[in-house]
Amino acid sequence: MEFRSIERAPGAFQQPVTAGQIHAMCRRAFGASVSAVSAVELGNGMYNSTYRVDLGSGLPVILRVAPEPARQFRIERELMRNEHASVPYLAPIAPLMPRTLAIDFTHEIIGRDYLFQTMLDGVPAPDGLGAYPRPEWASFFRRMGTIARDIHAVRGRRFGPVNGPAFTTWSEAVIASLDDTAADLDDVGLDATDVRELAAAADRHRAVLDEITEPRLLHGDLWTVNVMIEPGAPEPTISGVFDCDRTSWGDPESDWTIFMAGRRPGTERDAFWETYGSRSSTPGAAWRALLYRARHLAAVRLERHRLGNSEAVPDTYDDLRDVLALLTA
Known part of the structure; x- marks a missing residue:
């Protein structure tokens, strides 16, 4: 062989x-x-x-x-x-x-x-998108919005990872994930003080989190790195989605896809919202969006350490500090 x-x-x-x-x-x-x-x-x-x-x-x-x-x-x-x-x-x-x-x-x-x-047909999107002028990427992100919308339309019975543990309320699921992230950071020797402050803020604002009463399916990792595109298509066309191992039940606004789609407003990523739909603009939704952003930053810190990207770990402390200030203002 x-x-x-x-x-x-x-x-x-x-x-x-x-x-x-x-x-x-x-x-x-x-x-x-x-x-x-x-x-x-x-x-x-x-x-x-x-x-x-x-x-x-x-x-x-x-x-x-x-x-x-x-x-x-x-x-x-x-x-x-x-x-x-x-x-x-x-x-x-x-x-x-x-x-x-x-x-x-x-x-x-x-x-x-x-x-x-x-084995899926196609080319990994990070490799294939570069063959198209950036304005043509809008069609790719429109399709991404449709895929995310279809996933988020699936309803569940409990919050948390699909394979468990399951939680009755959204606040319980969020706080448990933050506690686990802090413990993981402890295990690898990284300071988790800010993540514990984040969990405490979530605990104080359980009522805001529990405005989310219906669990929806979240992909957890849907973005360009886990998507294939059709080679030679007139425009970048999604032909496959893989690595669906971080699925959970929760608030669609907390999904990694939503975080990534909103990171660069004014670019071709804006096409995502044309098919996905608009985001909630209530005060509760605004507070939760900050918390979700901070939770992603904490997970990114852990992943950077796992991948040996130690030079980028300090940035997560600066970014999370800024979000915490807004959450606790």
Whole structure:
């Protein structure tokens, strides 16, 4: 078997698997007579270890292998299982998603969750968008707005990650996520004082958070890095959506997609709102938007540390301090 793995430092978060393990995973998933012809690790993702595997007949498949349980943060625990649980609720965008071919959570072959999926056609959006003049990107963001709207239209019964834990109120879910983020920051030796101040502010304003009474499905990570576009199309056209492992039930305004769409007003991203719809402008919505922004900044701090981007970690303290001042004014 041709086997290509990305060279990483011994202490890097993403750890490879061996050629022998891939052979064993393929045999379990597809039968004892199936052997992989090649396995090439892909470098686009930043959490799971992902391989394009050629089984010798038909199209290649994608193998995703989760980090070892001990390496997972509280706010990122068992994301692959969360994605698996969310698939039925992502039915509105099913034609855009890869199909799960096999999945194994037993840890009998390797002490990590893994799954095989169909390989999506297209080009990763970060690579393909540059082929189009920026004004033409508006069509891409209009389609992104439609996808986000369709996901957010799905209703749930409880708040929190799709695979649990579940919470009766939105405030409980938000505060629990902030407490977990603070504990994760403690574990890696980063100061979490501002995140605990954020959790305290959320606790004082539970009534504002609990104006959200109906859980809606949130993708959690829908943006350009998790989207494929059709190669050679007259305009940038979304052909696939992947890595749906951070799904949860909550306030659509808190979704990562909404945060990213609103970051650069006056650019082609404004086309997102043409299809998604307008945002709420009530005082409660304005306060919650600040809290959600701060919560994203706290999660970004943790991710930057995980990725070894230590130079960018201090920026999150400055940004979060500014948001906290507005929240507590």
